Amino acid sequence: MRQLSLIAGTDETRALDALFINAPLRDYTLRPRTNDYTLPVLGMAYIATYARQAGFNVGVLDAEAHGLGIEEAANIVNKAAPRWAAMNLLAPTYEMSAQIAAKLVPEIALMIGGHHAKAMPDRILADPRMRNLKALVLGEGELRVAALLENEQRRRELPGVLWRDPISGTRAGGVADARTSVQMLAPDIDALPYVDRSFLPQDPYRSAPTATDRRLAGSRGTDWLTAAASRGHIEANIVGSRGCPYNCTFCGAAWSANPDVKIRVRSPENILGELDALNSQHGVTAFRFVDDLFLGAKRVIDEQMAAFTRHGIGERFVWDATGRINVLDRLTDQELEALVENGLREVALGIESGSDRILTAMDKRIDAAMTERVARRLVARGIGVKGYFILGFPGETREDLDATVQHIRNLWEIADHHPGDVRASVFEFRPYPGTPVWQTLIKDGYNPDELLAYGDVDLTQDGADESMRQRDEFNFSVGIQFGGVPLEDVRGTLAMLTREQHERNQNGQEAAA
Missing domain, CATH: 3.80.30.20 (tm_1862 like domain)
Known part of the structure; x- marks a missing residue:
């Protein structure tokens, strides 16, 4: 229960649609944090806030803020049993993210985004530790993440969403008309809801x-x-x-x-x-x-x-x-x-x-x-x-x-x-x-x-x-x-x-x- 209490913003009375995971920069079971404050994951909180407004039950696990190790972070995700686990990939945290992803049970679909996903999508799609990967989202994710939570099959109509074809093993991607692409890739930021601070444990x-x-x-x-x-x-x-x-x-x-x-x-x-x-x-x-x-x-x-x-x-x-x-x-x-x-x-x-x-x-x-x-x-x-x-x-x-x-x-x-x-x-x-x-x-x-x-x-x-x-x-x-x-x-x-x-x-x- 202590572990599950580290998940921010979720409604514990409902099944969890998605758990957004900010991986630790290093495995803190090997060497604990020396500081007690880290930058809040505002981008992840924006997506979680939009998903909640769309009616989904979501939460954020900020493993960096809580100083978690790889094993503990993965255990929390598996115990929470969300339909989707979503990760924000950054170059310094990629190895931590990949090791956590490798420990997730097959029933949890994996969604990833972030700078590193955008810069090296094919390398990530080929990583065997990302075997649960169902959607790699390039760029700003609010609208497309909500669409994926509604129906995984919508990925075929979403711009900038990639996955590995299960038969050929090659990259597959969604398509959309030009107007949809503009709306999905660059949402009107004045129309987005204010960040729900319940998703941020330190802000x-x-x-x-x-x-x-x-x-x-x-x-x-x-x-x-x-x-x-x-x-x-x-x-x-x-x-x-x-x-x-x-x-x-x-x-x-x-x-x-x-x-x-x-x-x-x-x-x-x-x-x-x-x-x-x-x-x-x-x-x-x-x-x-x-x-x-x-x-x-x-x-x-x-x-x-x-x-x-x-x-x-x-x-x-x-x-x-x-x-x-x-x-x-x-x-x-x-x-x-x-x-x-x-x-x-x-x-x-x-x-x-x-x-x-x-x-x-x-x-x-x-x-x-x-x-x-x-x-x-x-x-x-x-x-x-x-x-x-x-x-x-x-x-x-x-x-x-x-x-x-x-x-x-x-x-x-x-x-x-x-x-x-x-x-x-x-x-x-x-x-x-x-x-x-x-x-x-x-x-x-x-x-x-x-x-x-x-x-x-x-x-x-x-x-x-x-x-x-x-x-x-x-x-x-x-x-x-x-x-x-x-x-x-x-x-x-x-x-x-x-x-x-x-x-x-x-x-x-x-x-x-």
């Missing part, structure tokens, strides 16, 4: 008070911000758009890897409706937009901020968002002030490198000077910056690596003289199937099996333990030296920067206490 959640929250409380003087600064916000993650117009070579969201994805932004009214609903239902006062680029187009920023201003969002909430450096660089001071007034607390930026040469190779359309200029303008207004960086990118030299280290320290120095903070999240490069850099590596002669051999990164010998890294799911590698710097030096630099950021976090908390 909303209460966050720890931060120095930024205390600063905002002091500057705005509102009772709710003062209360949140003392005990922490109740926070929720939210998606404001789908698709990305950029083609960063390492990214699974690159437009060249997703030619079927139509870029869509939710209307301001639709987003504001979800913010209000989360506040009234769960007391949420802080939001994190986790889509690829919420602040990624000036037209969208202008439209959203006008609506935020009309509805007084900055007086009631704070929020964090992803952003695009070159877009923020073009905003006027007045437009940046509008972000502040509307409650923007922190922007997550894909900075990636301090080397302009590597940034060009990544097709980032930025340079280090632009990043420092944008960071200075943001932190001067009290907006925090969370920067993501990649070490060990193909072709990276020692000079490039040193430039990134100096760039991070320059950003920290800028933050030290302004009210906003800069946090650096630094990771070792790992290739993802379907991305532009993956295609280049394959052309250069790399073995796909070796590029898919994801494993843990152990930084303890370099003086950094995993507790410094906040989230387990990003701590992995394929163990290949892609640039000119030895892998042990890349990891030594990664550990050094992780340790320095951890110390900055600790000092900031002590200063705010």
